[in-house]
Amino acid sequence: MAGPLCSLALGREKLIMRLGSACIGRASRGVQTVLWRSCSQYKQVATNEDLPVTMENPYKEPNQKCILCGKPVDYKNVQLLSQFVSPFTGCIYGRHITGLCGKKQKEITKAIKRAQIMGFMPVTYKDPAYLKDPKICNIKY
Template sequence: MTVILQRLRGSWSIYSHTMGKIATATFSSKASEVSLEDAGDKPLMDMENPFRREKMQCILCRHKVKVDYKNVKLLSQFVSPYTGRIYGRHITRLCSTQQKKVEQEIIKSQNAGLMAWYLKGVEFVHDPQLFSPEQPIRPHRF
């Protein structure tokens, strides 16, 4: 038995050498709209892809947190307690837009005198961590 798949003007036709025309499928511009004519017992597939991964989002985007320079408790999570340096994206796992906002708001908070420049505030040292600085996504540059 030979099966031939033929495309004519936006529709696909399946022909069998012994049985003749089996089914005609017409596809529209949307991938989810498929109409089958004379398909017999074949099920219509309108199910979403079960193997598609869900979109990765950073923790601030996922919880819709608005970053503000007055929220020192949140901003101190992104500063090293020993050197006062701002952690990079490979450690914080933030998206690029949120990382830029966090960096700008930390600098704005430091200029306003709400955060220290060289050390993390003592009152924020034992706060729960949003990420682990010891387990970055990629290794350090050095």
């Protein structure tokens, strides 16, 4: 009942379990082969059905491009600059919130500071005239 083990000679000889009249083994690099016996001859049938399918991560968020790249930032454009300021505290939002690249974030920060010093923007809160403006970034307050 415990007959001899079948062997498959592809590169290195591998040992295979014997299951009834069929032998199942691994031929090379994860491809499963099934050997069927018919009239003392073996036929190889490769099956890839049980192997995992490679696919991209479905939960990966798409890369977001900076919305201000290629556009000039001016300290007199208070409506644009107020989008990057908290309406309650007057603090400037960081890069992780605004989604800007480092270069544009630095330009926005300098322009906001310059507008506050010159009196175009309030320092401690956001101007109420701009509270109902459409949101440029996905900022949740």
